Amino acid sequence: MDLSSGYPFWLIKNGLPFNYPKLEQSVETEVAILGGGISGALAAYYLVNAGIKCMVLDARTIGLGSTCASTSLLQYEIDTPLSELKNLVGYDNAVRSYQLCADAIETINSISKKINYKEFTASKSLYYAAHEKDISFLKDEFEIRKKNGFIVKFLSPTQLKKQFNISAPGAILSDCAATINSYSFMHALHQHSIKKGMKIFDRTPIKNIKHRKKNVKLITENGNTILANKLIYATGYEVVEFLKKDIVKLHSTYATISEQANAKIKFWKDDVVIWNTAEPYLYMRTTQDHRILVGGRDEEFYDPKKRDMLIEKKKNQLVEDFKNIFPSIEFKPEFTWTGTFGATKDGLPLIGPYSPLPNSYFALGFGGNGITFSLIAAEIITDLITGKTNNDAEIFSFDRL
Numbered sequence: 001m002d003l004s005s006g007y008p009f010w011l012i013k014n015g016l017p018f019n020y021p022k023l024e025q026s027v028e029t030e031v032a033i034l035g036g037g038i039s040g041a042l043a044a045y046y047l048v049n050a051g052i053k054c055m056v057l058d059a060r061t062i063g064l065g066s067t068c069a070s071t072s073l074l075q076y077e078i079d080t081p082l083s084e085l086k087n088l089v090g091y092d093n094a095v096r097s098y099q100l101c102a103d104a105i106e107t108i109n110s111i112s113k114k115i116n117y118k119e120f121t122a123s124k125s126l127y128y129a130a131h132e133k134d135i136s137f138l139k140d141e142f143e144i145r146k147k148n149g150f151i152v153k154f155l156s157p158t159q160l161k162k163q164f165n166i167s168a169p170g171a172i173l174s175d176c177a178a179t180i181n182s183y184s185f186m187h188a189l190h191q192h193s194i195k196k197g198m199k200i201f202d203r204t205p206i207k208n209i210k211h212r213k214k215n216v217k218l219i220t221e222n223g224n225t226i227l228a229n230k231l232i233y234a235t236g237y238e239v240v241e242f243l244k245k246d247i248v249k250l251h252s253t254y255a256t257i258s259e260q261a262n263a264k265i266k267f268w269k270d271d272v273v274i275w276n277t278a279e280p281y282l283y284m285r286t287t288q289d290h291r292i293l294v295g296g297r298d299e300e301f302y303d304p305k306k307r308d309m310l311i312e313k314k315k316n317q318l319v320e321d322f323k324n325i326f327p328s329i330e331f332k333p334e335f336t337w338t339g340t341f342g343a344t345k346d347g348l349p350l351i352g353p354y355s356p357l358p359n360s361y362f363a364l365g366f367g368g369n370g371i372t373f374s375l376i377a378a379e380i381i382t383d384l385i386t387g388k389t390n391n392d393a394e395i396f397s398f399d400r401l
């Protein structure tokens with residue numbers, strides 16, 4: 001599958017910081033993880049910490065799936081607002097999903113400290129109404145979040161203008177958010193896990209998978225085999241090739257990042273992450289090297305050729321969108337890219353076993369919270385593999401579909 005094109009910023013910034021070998025022989029392991037992006041890296045991190053022998057396999061050079069294209073905002077706010085999610089999955093599950101995402105941000109912070117990773121930046125999140133008609137929805141959304149213990153403030157147009165210099169009908173300011181570079185974080189996780197005994201192989205496409213009664217046998221392009229007690233599918237959007245169910249809708253999304261600004265220039269208050277109620281939504285963040293990243297302008301199709309032809313147009317639109325919000329901040333786009341993006345109907349990920357494929361677990365962090373969902377998947381799957389009960393597993397299971 002063609003997952004991204006253009007110039008994904010993190011790939012340019014970090015290049016290929018590490019080399020990983022190809023698999024050149026047949027091997028055995030307790031757990032095989034198919035996919036070495038952020039989902040596979042987090043799953044491996046949890047498994048090695050639980051003392052489980054595991055092995056990561058990837059068809060691409062590590063990180064060159066969706067992970068290098070991610071704009072890497074960490075939000076507790078799911079693409080489906082809480083006030084809507086409760087109608088889709090029930091009140092308790094909806095609130096719990098939001099709480100788990102908030103916890104995941106905290107956990108990513110602690111992991112970053114443990115592995116001495118420096119590109120995690122704690123932030124706040126500003127969710128503003130793109131149109132006057134969105135205000136009553138935004139107020140309901142604020143009330144339900146406040147009632148459930150999330151630290152939120154409702155900002156009137158005057159407060160929004162005074163604090164953030166944004167002219168909009170209102171906004172929810174949340175205490176919980178962060179930014180990261182998921183590509184460098186993924187490498188840092190892999191480097192940590194390698195030291196603890198994890199094996200990782202890239203440029204190793206798996207062409208055949210046999211789910212057997214007691215184990216799983218993977219066969220590589222070169223005919224080598226991997227015999228594993230369990231398999232974790234951390235294959236990102238390419239999972240559609242393995243599932244019978246039509247579970248994910250693929251879109252195209254766009255992002256552009258500005259030139260580096262002088263470090264003395266202040267962009268906006270507290271460098272909060274910003275997004276809005278438009279459909280598709282517009283979002284922005286800043287980076288540690290003092291750039292502004294703007295994303296959105298999604299198209300509801302998966303067609304790489306058509307998607308790529310729109311890059312220039314989308315860049316101009318995103319720059320225009322940014323200027324409409326912050327006319328006084330200079331934004332000179334430097335790198336623009338596009339990526340495939342998958343979403344489920346309820347906006348929640350798919351995590352856990354899938355009965356037609358025994359001895360396997362799926363770690364599919366679909367939607368705008370892909371990274372926090374990957375963390376939740378790593379926690380749940382590690383619990384299931386080590387025989388612990390995880391009361392949240394059901395919320396994200398295939399059974400809900």
Ligand SMILES: Cc1cc2nc3c(=O)[nH]c(=O)nc-3n(C[C@H](O)[C@H](O)[C@H](O)COP(=O)(O)OP(=O)(O)OC[C@H]3O[C@@H](n4cnc5c(N)ncnc54)[C@H](O)[C@@H]3O)c2cc1C
Nearest residue numbers: 035037038039059065066067070072073206236339370371
């Ligand atoms: C433009 C863009 C912006 C985004 N912004 C955000 C954001 O701000 N916040 C957020 O949380 N999420 C965001 N996301 C989503 C997030 O980036 C993804 O959820 C995440 O990167 C997925 O990681 P992954 O490891 O699951 O998949 P990937 O990074 O795609 O890794 C899966 C790997 O599996 C491998 N694989 C698949 N099939 C096989 C096979 N048969 N054999 C061997 N290997 C195989 C692939 O080669 C691939 O490298 C964004 C995504 C895009 C595209």
